[in-house]
Amino acid sequence: MEIFQSSGDESWETYMEEFIGMHGVITDPDANKNDPDDLVEVSLDEKGTFRFPQDCLKIIS
Amino acid sequence: MNISRCQVIETYDWIQGKQDAGELTHPRCRQKASEALELVHDIATGSAGNEHLTALTSLGKTLEQEGLTPECKQLGQKLSQILQENREVFQSHILTHTCPSGDCPQLTPSPCQMACPAGIDVPSYLTLIGQGRYEEAIRIIRRDNPFAWVCGLVCTHPCEFMCVRGRMDSPISIMQLKGFAAEKAISAQRYINPEQQEDNGKKVCVLGAGPGGLAGAYYLALMGYRVTVLESLPVAGGMMMVGIPRYRLPREVIDREVSMIEDLGVEIRLNTKVGRDVSIQDLKNEGFQAFLLAIGAHTSYKLGIEGEDDYQQVESAVDFLRRVNLGNHRKPGKRVAIVGGGNVAIDAARTCIRLGCESVSVLYRRSHDQMPAHKEEVIEAEEEGVGFSFLTVPSRIVGEQGKVCGIKCLRAELSEPDANGRQKPMPVEGSEHTMEVDAVIPAIGQGVDASGLEDLQEISWTKRNTISVHTSSMETHSPGYFAAGDVVTGPATIVEAIAGGKKAALAINRYFEDIPQPSMPPVPVRRRKLDFPNIPASLKMDLDRPNVEVLNTERRRITFQQVHLGLTEDKANSECKRCLRCDVCMRCGKCVQICRDQMGIDALQIGYLDFDNPGRTDLKIAAERCICCGACATNCPTGAMQMYDQDGERVLSLCGTELNRLKLEYCEYCGKVLGPRRYHDYITNRLKDISPALGNRSICIDCARKHSGQVHAETEPPNKF
Numbered sequence: 001m002e003i004f005q006s007s008g009d010e011s012w013e014t015y016m017e018e019f020i021g022m023h024g025v026i027t028d029p030d031a032n033k034n035d036p037d038d039l040v041e042v043s044l045d046e047k048g049t050f051r052f053p054q055d056c057l058k059i060i061s
Numbered sequence: 062m063n064i065s066r067c068q069v070i071e072t073y074d075w076i077q078g079k080q081d082a083g084e085l086t087h088p089r090c091r092q093k094a095s096e097a098l099e100l101v102h103d104i105a106t107g108s109a110g111n112e113h114l115t116a117l118t119s120l121g122k123t124l125e126q127e128g129l130t131p132e133c134k135q136l137g138q139k140l141s142q143i144l145q146e147n148r149e150v151f152q153s154h155i156l157t158h159t160c161p162s163g164d165c166p167q168l169t170p171s172p173c174q175m176a177c178p179a180g181i182d183v184p185s186y187l188t189l190i191g192q193g194r195y196e197e198a199i200r201i202i203r204r205d206n207p208f209a210w211v212c213g214l215v216c217t218h219p220c221e222f223m224c225v226r227g228r229m230d231s232p233i234s235i236m237q238l239k240g241f242a243a244e245k246a247i248s249a250q251r252y253i254n255p256e257q258q259e260d261n262g263k264k265v266c267v268l269g270a271g272p273g274g275l276a277g278a279y280y281l282a283l284m285g286y287r288v289t290v291l292e293s294l295p296v297a298g299g300m301m302m303v304g305i306p307r308y309r310l311p312r313e314v315i316d317r318e319v320s321m322i323e324d325l326g327v328e329i330r331l332n333t334k335v336g337r338d339v340s341i342q343d344l345k346n347e348g349f350q351a352f353l354l355a356i357g358a359h360t361s362y363k364l365g366i367e368g369e370d371d372y373q374q375v376e377s378a379v380d381f382l383r384r385v386n387l388g389n390h391r392k393p394g395k396r397v398a399i400v401g402g403g404n405v406a407i408d409a410a411r412t413c414i415r416l417g418c419e420s421v422s423v424l425y426r427r428s429h430d431q432m433p434a435h436k437e438e439v440i441e442a443e444e445e446g447v448g449f450s451f452l453t454v455p456s457r458i459v460g461e462q463g464k465v466c467g468i469k470c471l472r473a474e475l476s477e478p479d480a481n482g483r484q485k486p487m488p489v490e491g492s493e494h495t496m497e498v499d500a501v502i503p504a505i506g507q508g509v510d511a512s513g514l515e516d517l518q519e520i521s522w523t524k525r526n527t528i529s530v531h532t533s534s535m536e537t538h539s540p541g542y543f544a545a546g547d548v549v550t551g552p553a554t555i556v557e558a559i560a561g562g563k564k565a566a567l568a569i570n571r572y573f574e575d576i577p578q579p580s581m582p583p584v585p586v587r588r589r590k591l592d593f594p595n596i597p598a599s600l601k602m603d604l605d606r607p608n609v610e611v612l613n614t615e616r617r618r619i620t621f622q623q624v625h626l627g628l629t630e631d632k633a634n635s636e637c638k639r640c641l642r643c644d645v646c647m648r649c650g651k652c653v654q655i656c657r658d659q660m661g662i663d664a665l666q667i668g669y670l671d672f673d674n675p676g677r678t679d680l681k682i683a684a685e686r687c688i689c690c691g692a693c694a695t696n697c698p699t700g701a702m703q704m705y706d707q708d709g710e711r712v713l714s715l716c717g718t719e720l721n722r723l724k725l726e727y728c729e730y731c732g733k734v735l736g737p738r739r740y741h742d743y744i745t746n747r748l749k750d751i752s753p754a755l756g757n758r759s760i761c762i763d764c765a766r767k768h769s770g771q772v773h774a775e776t777e778p779p780n781k782f
Contacts, residue, residue, distance in 0.1 A: 010523055010524065011523065013532060014580070015533060015581045015582070023672060023673055025222050025223070027176070027217065027222045027223075028217050028219070028553065028554055035506070036481070036483065037525075038525075038551070039525075039550065039551065041219070041554070041557065043176040043219045043222055043223050045172065045223070045672045046169075046170070046172050046175050047161070047175060048161075048175050048176065048178075048582065048585075049175075049176050049177070049178045049219045049557075050532075051550055051553070051557075054481075059482060060673070
């Protein structure tokens with residue numbers, strides 16, 4: 001996944017801005033497949049694991 | 062200065078630059094700058110103590126006040142300014158031994174540690190397990206996660222998703238190793254709590270005895286707070302106890318973990334719900350000055366179909382699992398339909414099998430590939446006899462004489478992918494059919510039951526019906542109230558709840574100490590920096606991720622015995638040998654680049670350096686190509702690549718993995734070490750057009766000069782003028 005843009009979702013926080021452009025993998029897929037509005041757990045390469053709204057994520061491979 | 066770079070290493074480079082440029086002309090100023098450089102170096106390499114920052118601040122002020130030259134004064138002013146503006150960064154480096162930006166090479170954290178929401182120092186505890194030092198391993202884990210044993214059995218292990226070894230073949234079995242070490246430590250009566258600070262007399266109340274609440278209680282108790290946990294259920298453990306079936310997580314495990322937290326003086330009041338048995342005002346009157354809300358997400362989403370509320374035989378997965386886990390083993394029916402495709406649905410289905418249901422079917426509206434449940438869990442469910450009906454959408458629950466007798470369903474087809482690549486299940490018209498079942502268990506999601514929190518008017522709730530917090534501190538919008546776990550994230554993972562509880566505890570401490578809350582989530586702490594165990598590259602490459610023994614299928618179908626039986630000691634120790642020690646190697650690739658581009662040898666095939674497009678890794682190839690020139694080790698910024706002479710051989714190792722070992726040669730004349738033959742040949746070949754004098758002889762430079770001088774003197778008589 002790539003954090004390709006910031007999100008307007010209320011769960012998006014200021015510190016997440018610096019993650020834009022970073023890559024990672026979905027580590028808990030339980031939510032995202034069923035509900036596009038759910039937060040998804042993503043581990044960013046060497047930056048940690050966070051829950052993001054799905055409108056800031058895109059699949060890159 | 063570059064503000065996007067870590068300010069610690071940036072400060073180091075800046076002072077070094079001043080020195081190198083000769084800007085500091087006064088001897089005393091140069092001396093003070095050298096002292097400052099040494100202190101910053103210690104901070105950037107993880108060897109600084111608490112007094113370093115004070116000493117550095119004092120140096121800055123001295124330089125500024127003495128003002129021996131304008132450059133000297135400027136240096137002092139700038140240093141003071143940097144320390145004032147970046148105090149937390151410098152402090153964080155000293156306290157955590159971690160540089161989250163990765164700019165300080167020796168403090169770059171490993172991907173597994175960064176991925177762990179609780180920030181456990183994975184490489185250190187794996188190294189200790191590999192050495193049989195289980196108690197020390199558990200001590201490291203429990204500094205960052207009180208539920209080491211629980212997470213050794215049921216963690217979703219994001220660390221393994223990010224494990225660099227996974228880019229090479231398969232990730233290290235980090236979760237299993239944690240569980241193995243926990244069992245060993247508990248069995249040896251060496252599963253102990255970290256040292257606790259003295260009682261500070263301040264009282265904190267935690268609502269909810271799940272992983273988030275109990276983790277918060279643990280860290281608060283360690284910091285000296287008096288903690289009381291209120292739990293509405295008759296048992297502690299939250300979803301660990303009532304949501305996860307016993308065949309995955311035995312009750313004894315949770316009970317032991319909870320009792321460890323009680324040993325710290327934490328009081329747990331069971332069967333006590335805020336709003337029902339006690340009010341927030343009652344608790345305030347009792348002297349509680351801060352609250353951690355960790356009530357979890359214990360309600361179920363409804364299917365929203367006809368008949369759902371009409372029959373007792375329709376029981377949500379959350380309710381079903383709770384009552385079974387609390388001891389009510391009545392089977393829901395003979396033929397059961399479970400609706401949903403997540404882990405909870407699989408847990409419910411496998412529980413039904415164990416209760417003796419004759420037929421258990423999971424109905425999922427999407428395809429097998431799209432099931433969010435863990436693949437391993439799905440396979441085990443199939444082995445145990447759970448049936449699956451994919452692309453099936455329930456439309457109505459039907460019954461006779463007040464009892465469920467079937468569930469009407471439609472077949473579905475997946476739509477074309479939308480802009481986000483998501484395919485929606487579309488019911489096929491006229492495909493309605495009835496499945497004959499006598500019980501239905503919806504498992505399509507969980508939500509937060511906010512009842513009891515009505516008094517907390519200042520708490521903000523999100524559109525997802527979760528408590529709104531700053532996730533760097535878990536502070537709500539109401540001072541003194543913090544929240545963690547599923548009540549914040551919605552139904553999530555145990556380790557995320559633990560991480561939330563830990564962050565909240567740190568924030569509650571700041572609240573009491575009147576320290577501003579952090580704007581970024583905490584940085585994981587490197588607990589130890591251990592030597593690498595040595596292992597040949599061939600063994601490192603050949604070891605495979607171990608299979609975990611599982612209970613036989615017959616017994617799995619009829620009992621709640623633990624299914625996964627863990628690792629044997631041999632397997633655990635071997636598995637630790639596969640670790641690449643990414644806490645030391647920061648995967649900068651300098652070694653590969655220098656070997657290939659500067660030396661023209663290309664002996665290092667390390668494909669795992671690239672996160673997005675990992676290439677092939679073959680650590681064995683170095684033994685065929687490497688000349689042991691040492692260029693890689695000399696240029697390694699972290700000391701991961703090392704070259705040393707041992708027992709007449711020159712060894713090249715990467716984090717303890719012996720990539721190459723070549724026999725040393727010695728000078729024919731003086732006996733000095735020359736290096737391996739392969740290196741000698743490389744040099745001779747490079748110099749053959751310039752200096753062919755040595756031929757195949759093994760002579761050191763000094764002796765070569767003497768020899769050459771002697772020949773020169775013998776063959777060329779001195780000129781006589």
